[in-house]
Amino acid sequence: MSDHQTVVAALFGAPGSVRIPATQALGTVTVAEIAAPLGLPGFDNSAMDGYAVRADEIASATDGSPVRLPVAEDIPAGRTDRLTLQPGTAHRIMTGAPVPVGADAVIPVEVTDGRVDIVTIRSAVPAGRHIRTAGSDIAAGEPAIPAGTRLGAPQIGLLAALGITEVTVAPRLRVVVLSTGSELVTPGTPLQYGQIYESNGPMLTAAATEAGADATHVHFVTDDVGAFRARLDEISDDADLIITSGGVSAGAFEVVKDALAASGEVEFVKVAMQPGMPQGCGRYASPSGRAVPIVTLPGNPVSSLVSFEVFIRTPLRAAMGLPPDRRRVHAHLESDIRSPAGKRQFLRGVLSRSEPDDAEGFAVKPIGPPASHHLRYLARADALIDIAADVDAVSAGTPVDVIML
Incomplete structure (x- = not known):
């Protein structure tokens, strides 16, 4: 499995750079330090609604002996x-x-x-009180946002306050998701016997978007090699990564495998994991001559999404300058489990706190059968229980490695 992870990761290059409007940069990562072009605040301003005074002139003010001053000006913000x-x-x-x-x-x-007209002041304040001095937040020329920062709402706010309208960031990769299968039907269309609603496309598009990419779901194609390659030609010039699902197993109508194996564009392998044994990856030659990375995932929905988590999510994020965002913890198993010998298994699980005062005091409950069509249990899971290939049984109470979803 680790070999295939390495091969998939090699499809992605180092993060590039692009200049985009700051208002569109949410979730992207800065590739260079951003310095403040001006100080904040840009001038001494009031931290309160009240009266600007000379502190020594009201130093004696008390409730019993107030100070009265004529009000010479009204100063609204702006x-x-x-x-x-x-x-x-x-x-x-x-x-x-x-x-x-x-x-x-x-x-x-x-x-x-x-x-x-004439204000009565009943209390004294020391000099400097309730005044925000110019540059007290950040001075002109000081580092405002370091390189490698993922831009969130606070950073977008700081950029706006500094008058910065464009930033240089690692671009979001354009991911195009394409499902295959003559049995697939668009949700909302009446089903005929033997048909199923297409779920992998929306699911994988959501996964790639959640990972930070600019993901697009294109309509699935039937099990026809010519139609499949024609669709790849349509989408490949606008993609930095193509993800397909289905058509990679050992059956008679495996359109992805039939279309891409003979040409050598994609290498298809069997990975010792469950779910998600049939995998493939390579580069597709677009009509303009671009060699577009393509990862072909199995068609069963659990296999498809688990494969995305295991093989694609981390290198995809790294190519956009983003760190891994799936935390691994140890959790105590709540029930006995069995695992197929020689295969690394990823079981669905639900996490809970077993020891509230312990930073990693987790327990995990396996849910659902291990078969790869049980999407219901994947939707309920907030963790994947990672069982090593050389383990065929784990007893309740044993610590196990868990990927938090």
């Missing part, structure tokens, strides 16, 4: 003219508004009578 506070006066000021020259403190409105 006022752009530069004001100067004259001695013996106050300026009414709103949160975020620029502090006038000469003021060294803001007195909160709550300790005043709130008047706009």
